[in-house]
Amino acid sequence: MRDTLTSLRYRYWPDHLLGEILSKRWTETAIPVILLLIVGFALSRSIDHFLSPASLADTARQAGEIGFIGLGMALVVIVGGIDLSVGSIFALTDFCALYLLDVLNWPVPAVVVATLACGALLGAVNGVLIGYLRLRAFITTLITLIIYRSAFDLLIQRYSNSIASAFPDIPSWNFIGGGDVFGIPSVALVYIAIAIFGHIFMTRLRPGWHITAIGGSRRSAYNSGIPVRRTIALCYVASGVLTSIAALFFAARLGTVGGDIGVGLEVIVLTATVLGGITLGGGKGSVAKSLVGVLIVLLITNGLTTLNARGGINRMALAGILLIAAMVDIRWQKNRTRIISKVYVAPTYHALPPPPATEIGQGGPFEQNDKLRDVELIGLGRIEAPEDVILDRNNNLYAGSRHGDIMRFFAPDYQRMEVFAHIGGQPLGMAFDRQDNLYVCIGGMGLYRITPDGTVEKATDETNRSMHSVNDDSRLRLADDLDITDDGLIFFSEATVRYEMDEWPIDGLEARGNGRIICYDTKTGATHTALRGLKFPNGICVASDGQSILFAETFGCSIKRLWFAGPKKGQVEVVMDNLPGYPDNINLASDGNYWLALVGMRSPSLDLAWKMPGFRRRMAKRVPVDEWLFPNINTGCVVKFNEQGKILESFWDLRGENHPMITSMREHRGYLYLGGIMNNRIGRYKLTNADPNFVQYDKRWGKAS
Template identity: 60%
Template sequence: MSVSETVTRWRYRIVPDHVLGELLAKRWIDNAIPVLILLVVIATFGSAIPDFFTAASVGNLARQWGEFGLLVLALMIVMVGGGIDLSVGSTFALGNIVALALMNVAGLPVPAVVIGTLLCGAAVGLVNGVLVGYLRLRAFLTTLVTLIIVRAVVDMLLLTYSVRIAAVFPDSDAWFFLGEGYFLGIPLSVIVTGVIAILLHLVLSRTRVGWHVMATGGSRRSAYNVGIPVRRVICTTYIVSGTLSALAGLLFASRLGGAGADTGIGLEIAALTAAVLGGNSLGGGRGSAAKAVIGSITVMLMVNSLVRLGITSGANSLLLGFVLLLAVAIDVRWLKNRHKLLSEVYVSPTYAALPPPPGMGEGLPYALNDRLRPVERIGLDRIDGPEDVILDDADNIYTGNRTGDIVRFLAPDYARQEVYVHIGGRPLGLAFARNGSLICCVGGMGLYAVRPDRSIEKLTDETNRSLFSVIDDSRLRLADDLDIAPDGRIFFSEATIRYEMHDWPVDCLESRGNGRIICFDPNTGTTRTVLKNLVFPNGICMTHDGRSFLFAETWGARVSRYYFDGPRAGTVEPVIPDLPGFPDNINRASDGTYWLALVGMRTPSLDLALRMPGFRKRMARRTAPDEWLYPNINTGCIVRFDEAGTILETLWDFGGENHPMITSMREHKGHLYIGGIFNNRIGRLRLDGADATWTGTRSYWGDA
């Protein structure tokens, strides 16, 4: 290895290039710019204003924020649903005057005042919701008209009740507690806003209602097509907005005890600025309570600090206008360019040198031949993508297809087939358990069991999360192949934690070691990762002694052995370190050896490119994905080897005329059954001299 290649190897081993892409892929990265702006605002005004961080100053700001934060949350929930509500300031003023009238003039008890005020705000929201949601009027114009009408109602109520309100001083501790009280040293309004923010976060991120709101905001037509009641969802967001705006007015009324003609004027602009500045999208479908909280704190600090610095109110409005313009520009540009930036930096190749490939000339272990030419074709054009195949003791064939079914071909002639179960995701690795259940790795879903009565049970779809992982690697993205230990533990491979099922070849471009092997123990119901940083781990096969298993690393072109029991438990040893192609599934052979599928063959160009991460990175950024250098998976073969890694025989279909791609094979009663993820048939090849009574299930479980 040259000096430059050694430097390249260590540079890509030490520097985690993939972290930037993983950070940009996180949903919370949207909060990075708003948080940065908030920190700048705190630092700027904290240094410019004396006593900015005193307890009295912070307490006063917090109480004001409690009321303003409710308005921003109200606007946020409408924006997430794809709308806009310009009437929040007027509804705030209406809540203020109604609360004072009910308390000071009508003399109602505090609970009745609270309920009456909230109902008043909900009524305004209902009007907006019906007009925008059910009658499909433009949200901007509709809520602008509502703003004018509600403001006129507030002015009329002021003319009628302002004198009587000012003449009464209510004697109620509960009333004053709403506006001026503390709980555990925290202003009540802050607690109320915080609790509502948490509830909204949980609703939007953890409930069906929240998913409906997000989907409606993202695309109303698509949401309608999948059965979401779009009109009702939109109407509900406006009702919630009106209720929260009235609640803010109630807290304001309790704190100041007065009403004026200027109450709530301009609050809709401040609330809109805060919502957008926090990262809530004007286009809908993207937002959160956390973003609303961040934006509201930032705007509240800016406005309050300018007042304390003696800046005129006109300057405040000017600043809010500039900030709103900046926030809208950031929102539009970020939304437009985030995925473009992510696509350029997410694919992060690393240095991955493979050992020289073995020769395939005449007389060598991998010598080319045509032994797969006489393969019989089962289910030709009646199956799409049988990645793995397995047989039961009645000789029926089970395999998955591209549409999420496990299909059964019925013995003895396999002319008839049926959908055994519809499992939903892409069925990949298959294995029979001792109790007859068919255990299946499902791409994008996890590990599932199909019971003998055809009921489906999810075994696991997550594992323990890595301590320093940026992405949430507890979720299973691409469970691939599996095998079962004598005690029932299921060991299965997850090929990559960075790419989904449809992008699995891109993992080869990285060759970073994104895969792992996981153990699910049905006796305890626990799942844990046993091996990490593997280069697309794929096939798994228990050795005949039941104390270790063989596993293939596809892009690493090698087969290794992991001991999970016995004195060598926890250790890995190489078995075949230098395959000529990319290994896939491994399964037992009747004579105590093992079958291995090579899904494709190595090429000099890709072997060279794997040692040139800079070249692969430029390729990923500058050319279209359909022009990237991919592994050759058009021609494969089947290899038989022993536990020492000695190649005993190879079976080729030279030229790929009969079985162009091979991802799996199973020996069963003297025949070899062959599958391929891009094939349209299952192959069957008679094995001369093989045990005609041997089956895989009896090899594992005897006659159980």
């Protein structure tokens, strides 16, 4: 009963979704958006007409003005700095605009240009000090805050009356301050235009990438040739210009200057920046996050004002929110990887029946022997990780290596070898097509094709994305093994869509159906997923009927058949289950049957652990990977089975002296060639009663004319 309840709980409760969601970059934007919706909903329920058209129009004007400053602050924070002087720059540029318009009677275009130039100059002071002289951003902008504020105080003491007594009635100036287009305030329209440009700049243009790179690591950016000092300086200049744009709209809307203009503005903008999800450590952020943060802060401050909260309470609330947001940001960025790693691994319930007997003297088709003890060794110490082996029509032997090479051993003695092609990654399953092209599954890269002259070409590295998947599973993470049908369809397995090549043991720990079988059409270049939800699908072999493929589910300890043509098209059948080990590659035998490699043997402790998801979750959190429960991969085994799944013969290397781990085998001219991803050799075993003229290539594609 307990096992049944555990099985149901892990079958229908998607534990893995939390880790997948937290690992996505968009969650750092989604969380502030959710917070914005919650704040908006709560205030709309508490305050009458809080979201009325008039209220929204006023909020849009404020959001535009504060939003410009928020964009500047976001830019500075992303590059790895901070600007505490934005409030003082805002006040000075506001004064500049009104002084030029009201006292000197400059035309509006000249006022706009001069105000922007003033903002750029004030920002440039910060930029030179921080970017070129490499002073600390916090203390530098704190000092310029004091200097700029003092200058503003001196100026308004002298000119405030002159500005207050002027009443300019200029249509263009009035439009800047209070105009709208179809009910949308002019400031909001300008903000939207600049925000769109900012998004394109940060995500599609090289200077924007430079800003993010510098914020992530200044030393690495410098070593990459990025002009770090100039970029930092220009970010502060841009911050000053954006702040002056906000000041222009503010000056046109109110037309007055006062001693409290811009006071505390840096707290408001910094709070908006952090609440929007822009990390204070630099290197992460976006225009959208800046906008969301500004809207959250405006809703909170406007809501408190509507509720008749005093100004001091507003500032205290913002300071408290900033403190909490900064703490969360620092903690999250510091522990993000560790937190995600703890919740991302999501073991599920996986029950296997007791395995069949393999002990000597027990009888049965899997009874252990030592037939592989004296296999002939090829390339001993000269090749690493030959996961799969294959032979061409000229009897030459090919195998992948850990270094991303396809090695070719020349017949007849296989002593001479060369690098046939260099691909990169970890070459896994291989198959020749009718034109002598060698197709190879590359872990972490996809499916590749090598022409007879050694030219490497990418066949595919993606497939159609699952509609219900949080992870982007269109990219191929672990293409494993393949085979080719008579009409040019390549079926290949992808062992897992959740983990990379070097993380495959974690997929075994989960025992979740993370794998799939993919079909690539060599004629059209189209790729689609043929079957999902498999427990580490591995070996693939086109069956003798030409209408189905046999595939191995490694952690399901089973061999299944997928019909891709004929009346049973789309159906899946179990050929063998409850194997004593973990099946890997499958290949044709000369007598019409099939060879199967067992990469490791099951153990009672691991079988028991698979029924205990909670135990495996704790093991993943607390125990190093090299100390996890793991299959016995020190005992190599190859079995032969027929179409009905009956075991006909088995071959073992009990002591693991010559071939301790077997991931693949190929029959060729009376010999069985053995590969192993953990081995530094290829094995060759002389078969009895095998066809000495059998060549798998000729069997599939016919003899050369």
